[in-house]
Amino acid sequence: MSSLIPKGVFSCPEDDQRIRAAWQHFLRSADLPGDVAVRPPVDQSWRRCLDSRVDPGLRQAPEPLTEAQLQALRDRYRRLLDASAPVMAMAHELMAQTGNIMLLADSEGMVIEAGGDYAARDRAERIHLMPGSPWDERLCGTNAIGTALLLGQPVQIHAAEHFCEGIKHWTCSATVIRDPRDGHVLGALDVSGESRSFSRHSLALAVTTAQRIESALARHEMASRYRLLELSVEQLAAQRDEGLLLFDPHGFLVRSNLHGPAALAARGIDLELRGNTRLPALALGLEGRPSGPLPGWLPVDWLQPVQSRGEVLGTLLRIPLPSRPARSLAAPHPRKSVPGEREAGFARLVGNSAAMAAALRKAQQLAGCNVPVLLHGETGVGKEAFAQGIHYSGVGREGPFVAINCGSLSRELLASELFGYAEGAFTGARRGGMKGKIEAAHGGTLFLDEIGEMPLDLQSHLLRALEEGEIYRLGECAPRRVEFRLVAATHRDLREEVAQRRFRQDLFYRVAVTSIRIPPLRERRDDIPLLAGHILRRQAERHGRALPELDPEALQALMAHDWPGNVRELHNVLEGMLLLGGCRLSRDDLPDELRPSAWAETGGVEGQLEEAEREVIRQAVERSRVNLTQAARALGIAKSTLYLRLRKYGMFRTAEAGGRLRLD
């Protein structure tokens, strides 16, 4: 991301005359007069211009590219152009009649896009400040685009500060645009106008616009990584004896399967698997093929493009383990689970609804693949139960399962719980220090509940633990090796948290791409009968009670409820009913919030009156043992009215043993 505006980058138009005189002196003697303060970035740039023999009498930048050449350049910079299109369009509108233009340049200073005031654009074209023209400092002397690119920071160049005569009636502010993945400079954003339009704010505008472009780039990047992983996850999860490394279209490593490090080591390939590992040869060219010569150790038939609808989104590098012959790339054999089969770790998760089946299928698929998994869902939907399922069905099932909730601890406590501490690290620290949860999860799974609540600085330490496989206990200088699988959970939208800068983007990439949404109970009401039966059986056993029968009316109420607390709430309700009710659990045994008033959706006073009426009618009918003439008389209403009311409230008059009413 662009840094904040450093000191000394603003021009002082009131010094313009003196700076022009200093420039003339500089051209004569190759040095500045002692009494004029030319700002350091300008002074240094003039000296570079002299060294590069830039012609100070230049009246304009070199001739622009032809239309075809410019188009080819723009194709190369498609990603940057797409990310900046909305802000350039806005600049066009906002800068109308301000005398200012906005320019986007590539990393060499070649202008690739322009927007803003039309009249100013016409005047800018006279000095070739336009798409297709190069504004490299070595060609055009001191200028905001070229100088910002050389310095890698924002800079304002006003009037006489420009090195070449023909540009001295312009004022320009520019900053660099960096690639959010690794911070390398992608290009520059410039705001320019004739010198009378000078404003200090132009530089602020350039910096904020560049930041918006960087954010857009990061969002695009996140979305395409998401797609790439979605497309490759089945292959990465498959239990095959080969190393699989997934690379994005720019040649950055996205993921490795479990055998990746072993396959590299077995073949003596020296490639460290870290978050920013890059194989430049795997950067894809325009036609979706690797753009550079492959390293000697990499035969072309190890490469498999990952495609969607004809577009190549990345590359899967498949490294056969030396003992086995390489398999045909065309015939991958992903491990398939038998339909309906539920792996051991997931056996205690109940539910056959389509939504639950989809979540379970994905969890079983990811369990076999050593990637972090993010579980997304409301409270009580079963995130921890899923995490355990993934652990007990995964490769580390023999190791420990360690859970910690990031939302329930203060920052300090969470830090020491996660990373542990050395003896004497702080007052009250235990003698001998303490092992943290990450170390405790070594060889197994760490379940980080509510990861979205983790403070930003701890997120960096967690990322390091994931990427480098080492942690430092608080107060210790030597790292400790840790190897664990991360399963994280959150109820938050982590993309939004990243956008709001409350969650680190690199950690998001690491954990959120392989995510599973666990649907809330209200989206899978079909599961409630099965779940209710399962919970009642378990609780009856636990409390040494006979298994009670659940009245259909009560079940219907359970199915109609919205369950803000999801399965946990259902569990608590049923346990309470079991302990307080008899051998048949009816609607009367339901807690108040699930009684008819809560499931009748009318709500408010009207709803409550109706509920009261319904209850009076029910009692009268039951007391009369479903003799409706007698019940109507007891209620003081006509029998026909009673019929209408019974229909309205969904009661029908078939009496069960004991004369109870049931819902229609």
Ligand SMILES: Nc1ncnc2c1ncn2[C@@H]1O[C@H](COP(=O)(O)OP(=O)(O)OP(=O)(O)O)[C@@H](O)[C@H]1O
């Ligand atoms: N599909 C299911 N089948 C059986 N039991 C379930 C299921 N889903 C959840 N449970 C049970 O519901 C209770 C709550 O589940 P769990 O603690 O996993 O939820 P959670 O999403 O992690 O909750 P929180 O967000 O509050 O931490 C547990 O007792 C769990 O065993």
